[in-house]
Amino acid sequence: MNEFIQQATHNLLSPIILFFVLGWIASVLKSDLHLPEAMVRGISYYLMASIGLKGGMELAHEGWTASVIWACLAAGFLGLFLPLIAFSLLRWLGRLSVVDAAAISAHYGSVSAVTFLAASAFLTREGYEFEGYTIAMMAVMESPAIAIGLLLATFFDPSGRKAEGGTPAGEVLREALLNGSVVILVGALIIGAVTGEHGAETVGPFFFDPFKGVLCLFLLHMGIEAARRFADFRQVGLFLTGFGILMPLIGAAIGLATGKLLGMSIGGTLLVAILGASASYIAVPAAMHVALPKANPSYSMTLALGITFPFNVTIGIPLYLFLAKWIH
Amino acid sequence: MNEFIQQATHNLLSPIILFFVLGWIASVLKSDLHLPEAMVRGISYYLMASIGLKGGMELAHEGWTASVIWACLAAGFLGLFLPLIAFSLLRWLGRLSVVDAAAISAHYGSVSAVTFLAASAFLTREGYEFEGYTIAMMAVMESPAIAIGLLLATFFDPSGRKAEGGTPAGEVLREALLNGSVVILVGALIIGAVTGEHGAETVGPFFFDPFKGVLCLFLLHMGIEAARRFADFRQVGLFLTGFGILMPLIGAAIGLATGKLLGMSIGGTLLVAILGASASYIAVPAAMHVALPKANPSYSMTLALGITFPFNVTIGIPLYLFLAKWIH
Amino acid sequence: MNEFIQQATHNLLSPIILFFVLGWIASVLKSDLHLPEAMVRGISYYLMASIGLKGGMELAHEGWTASVIWACLAAGFLGLFLPLIAFSLLRWLGRLSVVDAAAISAHYGSVSAVTFLAASAFLTREGYEFEGYTIAMMAVMESPAIAIGLLLATFFDPSGRKAEGGTPAGEVLREALLNGSVVILVGALIIGAVTGEHGAETVGPFFFDPFKGVLCLFLLHMGIEAARRFADFRQVGLFLTGFGILMPLIGAAIGLATGKLLGMSIGGTLLVAILGASASYIAVPAAMHVALPKANPSYSMTLALGITFPFNVTIGIPLYLFLAKWIH
Amino acid sequence: MPYDPKRMKKVEIVIEAVKLQQVLKIIDQAGASGYTVHESVTGRGHRGYRRGGGVSDLYANAMIITLVDENAAVRIAEEVRDLIQDYAGVMMISDVDVVWPDYDQDQ
Amino acid sequence: MPYDPKRMKKVEIVIEAVKLQQVLKIIDQAGASGYTVHESVTGRGHRGYRRGGGVSDLYANAMIITLVDENAAVRIAEEVRDLIQDYAGVMMISDVDVVWPDYDQDQ
Amino acid sequence: MPYDPKRMKKVEIVIEAVKLQQVLKIIDQAGASGYTVHESVTGRGHRGYRRGGGVSDLYANAMIITLVDENAAVRIAEEVRDLIQDYAGVMMISDVDVVWPDYDQDQ
Numbered sequence A, B, C: 001m002n003e004f005i006q007q008a009t010h011n012l013l014s015p016i017i018l019f020f021v022l023g024w025i026a027s028v029l030k031s032d033l034h035l036p037e038a039m040v041r042g043i044s045y046y047l048m049a050s051i052g053l054k055g056g057m058e059l060a061h062e063g064w065t066a067s068v069i070w071a072c073l074a075a076g077f078l079g080l081f082l083p084l085i086a087f088s089l090l091r092w093l094g095r096l097s098v099v100d101a102a103a104i105s106a107h108y109g110s111v112s113a114v115t116f117l118a119a120s121a122f123l124t125r126e127g128y129e130f131e132g133y134t135i136a137m138m139a140v141m142e143s144p145a146i147a148i149g150l151l152l153a154t155f156f157d158p159s160g161r162k163a164e165g166g167t168p169a170g171e172v173l174r175e176a177l178l179n180g181s182v183v184i185l186v187g188a189l190i191i192g193a194v195t196g197e198h199g200a201e202t203v204g205p206f207f208f209d210p211f212k213g214v215l216c217l218f219l220l221h222m223g224i225e226a227a228r229r230f231a232d233f234r235q236v237g238l239f240l241t242g243f244g245i246l247m248p249l250i251g252a253a254i255g256l257a258t259g260k261l262l263g264m265s266i267g268g269t270l271l272v273a274i275l276g277a278s279a280s281y282i283a284v285p286a287a288m289h290v291a292l293p294k295a296n297p298s299y300s301m302t303l304a305l306g307i308t309f310p311f312n313v314t315i316g317i318p319l320y321l322f323l324a325k326w327i328h
Numbered sequence D, E, F: 001m002p003y004d005p006k007r008m009k010k011v012e013i014v015i016e017a018v019k020l021q022q023v024l025k026i027i028d029q030a031g032a033s034g035y036t037v038h039e040s041v042t043g044r045g046h047r048g049y050r051r052g053g054g055v056s057d058l059y060a061n062a063m064i065i066t067l068v069d070e071n072a073a074v075r076i077a078e079e080v081r082d083l084i085q086d087y088a089g090v091m092m093i094s095d096v097d098v099v100w101p102d103y104d105q106d107q
């Protein structure tokens, strides 16, 4: 327990989290501080390329063993299973409409790449190793959740989906898979795997060395955006707010079990917990919005960005690490 | 004297100043060279974060001694006192209107962060150390000058201020303090102080190592903007042009005396001279424009950006260093 | 031959080329991946500054020997001579209109800086040295081709040029020379030459160390753009498509001969081949478009960006290196 | 060249960014000769404050201008109206005199 | 859905960026249902050439469009006119047919 | 201040970016008191799809708004029409009520 408090403090007092807090405070104080649109997109692509390259190079190093295949299958399973839990909770406990429940569920089956990055930076700082293929797992989890979200909506409210004139499922999935961030993540993963350590010389000084500092700047931006979304939490109501904290805990628990079953290291297990616990706010919101026009998009954004993200990066990361060590 | 010429040459032939000159020449030749808006803002935030982190970490290292408190008090005093001198000169020698004199004065009580950065890069190159708390002094000087500018305008032309429908003083000060650049400077200062040397590992490769190169790019932009403002110097007239060079000399002299009295190193004393000599062109112009609508905003910008800034970065820095050494 | 295949593979599997391929694929799949406008311009300026500084510092190191003068004269000659060949082919073999032939020719007398950068990164990776003054040669080649393009159009269709209301030649040349990228390249070259190795400390960590990684990101963008232009290749027809591959081969041959005659190293000779083989798509297209309004601008862009550029970076670079070694 | 404009309908549509492509398709299908797009505007309306620039495109708006004849304007209006029943947007139509080049002369 | 537009006033305001918030407040207080903003335009007028993108926001312009009824338009016009006496800006008003969704149907 | 607008012509021009400066010169020479520019719009027309943001400015569009009297509008229309014979662009003219500050009062 003592160790948990210590590591939680380490995490909270790391520059990355402090920049997040700075952004949050700036937003609350109504400062005009905001990163330009082009910079946000640019940094976002940079981070995806960076983590993809790193993961690919690790994969090249570790080799495509059976563990990698198993891990990717497990990631696909998480992406399908977590939305089912979320949907059940939202529909039967929260009494949300089918489309709203389905839309929110899809977010929790997918992943927040920035939470993943913050967790991996935390691991490096604390001296834990982790498996490179966790990044491949992250890539796998981008799309199944969207598919399951659409299936849930169609299955439980078949008339609704049709009448609403939402974009066809196939096109939604295609667009989600071809989202710029996803393409650059997967592409960089392959480039990293192909070029291996040899490529690190070329890309390292730009994509690896300054990585954590760039992440600080991005978390400054995330702080501003999260605070803005958090301000809407009254609109989402008490039940959904609670869901935004409960669901990551459930996701983390399932992720931890998955990591343990896969025989991963402590660091790797933490990252799988993050895959389970975090909710997407990049590709999935737009995808669900065009697929399920009658769902209220502010529910998902407020939950994923305003509640779950801050919870995960501040308390979640050290908590899940504590639990990962405990079960190992 | 020989040494002064040598260091002035060093300064003029440094990449930082040469990029400034390149921007100036490009602007005069009407090249279409210009950094995109998003990039200027992004670099601007980066530089503020960088200098803030550096200052904070130095502070963590040096500890919060009495000198730091004294230095910050002295900075506040400079911010209040310099506008009084500037106002007297402008009003009674230059016969400017109350609002114009007050608006310009506020700029000279505040600071040009980029001049400060150029000076600190110069010191590093020439091998001088300087106190980390000079950066805290810079942060302190952001706002008192605006307050004093508003007071001067209200005191000497009470009817004017009211009738003009300017934004209330409190709101002006609030907005100036919450200007993005100021928030990121102060925030990074605190983050640096909290994380100390431990944080340097995380942020160093991004915020410290490439710093001087980024500064080159920014000075390229400053060169373009300064040349454009300088082109308006005929509109401001001979008196104001002279003021744009005299006032930094007065400010530097007072800054040098302050640094000496505070018992600072040669490098630190130079930086206090820069705090005195430089004029703000980021937060203060917009603040004074909304507060004193009847003041002509091009006066301040032409002076601060077109005359005082180029003077300081080219001749001022080595000159003040020469004087700092002379009084030590 | 074996060695050629090996080096071609090295080149194709380098991160730089793989990012180009990733961009191309993303574009073909209609992904929404695209770097923001501000980022493209920012990176473009960064790369120009970087290569300029590097070249200038090399020049300072090597000294302004007779070879440098000769090399620059030879570059001027290439810029004048290559368009003549291109024009003859296009006019008498391809039966294009005078203005179209003249406009396209000007592109091939100028240079693609990104191809040059990719080639120099390739050389570094493969362990070849090259003369710093090749960068000065690149700067020289920016404008003569535009002049010759205008001369060709006026000479062979004197009535046309006048009637068409094109911008006067002098102004076109002036604007092309003052194009932001050209100004920053030449400026950085001079700054590098003035500050020499001393300046490298200041600018190196930003302009040199991360250089190759930034180039990867830029080639991602080039891949997207090239694929988009390539899609228009049916509009340009079979003859022009063939020209887009034949002309670089001719240019490379002349470049190789020039490098050999100048007594340059293998690496330097390859770079001169690239100067000959590559076609401009930054400053020249806009220049020719305003100068020759009746010329179809999509011809040049499709050729230069959609055909010649991909050919050069994938196959051209290792091929010309093979040939450079062969003639040495 | 003499001043000889053509009276047309200027249709302006503010729509959330994720639906921009769909509106452009509607415009194309109505037979418009073209359109002009402001890719990033901000705004406030019945669905609250909307501003892009974040990690998601969800809150971004685009604005489209298309010059069409009256028939096409009506057709676009009907389809866009259905769309903005579910998505943030508004549409306005006015009369303008349009100056076109003489497309028969060359090109 | 049938084409059944509503005739309204389209008010367009160019204003210097530092006064954008104040104009939006004026618009809100006049009872407008919303507005659309182009955050960065450049321009020339009586106060010379204006272009943002520098270290200060001083020379940046924004452009606002709001669809309102005639009363609100007049009210906005009066207040904005006072503002542009001291700050760079211009304002124009025209008639447009606005297509709104049926806000009673859902949402 | 009382609502007392001036009826003027609102001239809007979409033009390829490389010709922006030339159009602004035409506007100046026609005696316009100013103009407002959207420096980056995208679009489709007779010359295909146009979007900037690449390595060259060749495919970028700009959009200009200028408020002028009828004479100037006609003069601009005639010159711009010649220009868009060779370069991508379109132009539209409409009536607006313009609210100007009282320029005699100060400044």
Ligand SMILES: Nc1ncnc2c1ncn2[C@@H]1O[C@H](COP(=O)(O)O)[C@@H](O)[C@H]1O
Binding pocket: D014, D015, D042, D043, D044, D045, D046, D047, D048, D049, D050, D061, D087, D088, D089, D090, E032, E033, E034, E035, E036, E037, E065, E066, E067, E068
């Ligand atoms: N009255 C209005 N005037 C101008 N623009 C509006 C108005 N109402 C809505 N808009 C624009 O249309 C977008 C969507 O509107 P809404 O669907 O009502 O939220 C807003 O974000 C604004 O950009």
Ligand SMILES: Nc1ncnc2c1ncn2[C@@H]1O[C@H](COP(=O)(O)O)[C@@H](O)[C@H]1O
Binding pocket: E014, E015, E042, E043, E044, E045, E046, E047, E048, E049, E050, E061, E087, E088, E089, E090, F032, F033, F034, F035, F036, F037, F065, F066, F067, F068
């Ligand atoms: N005649 C005009 N036509 C279009 N826009 C104008 C005109 N006059 C002024 N503007 C715009 O309004 C801004 C402020 O005008 P001013 O206060 O006259 O300097 C300018 O920067 C332009 O963007």
Ligand SMILES: Nc1ncnc2c1ncn2[C@@H]1O[C@H](COP(=O)(O)O)[C@@H](O)[C@H]1O
Binding pocket: D032, D033, D034, D035, D036, D037, D065, D066, D067, D068, F014, F015, F042, F043, F044, F045, F046, F047, F048, F049, F050, F061, F087, F088, F089, F090
């Ligand atoms: N019918 C139209 N409606 C609105 N904008 C148009 C239209 N036609 C052309 N444009 C704009 O004018 C630009 C040039 O048109 P064009 O010369 O026809 O290719 C296009 O890229 C569009 O931005």
Ligand code: NA
Binding pocket: A082, A107, A108, A109, A110, A111, A112, A251, A274, A275, A276, A277, A278, A279, A280
């Ligand atoms: Na998840």
Ligand code: NA
Binding pocket: B082, B107, B108, B109, B110, B111, B112, B251, B274, B275, B276, B277, B278, B279, B280
């Ligand atoms: Na000062």
Ligand code: NA
Binding pocket: C082, C107, C108, C109, C110, C111, C112, C251, C274, C275, C276, C277, C278, C279, C280
């Ligand atoms: Na060439």
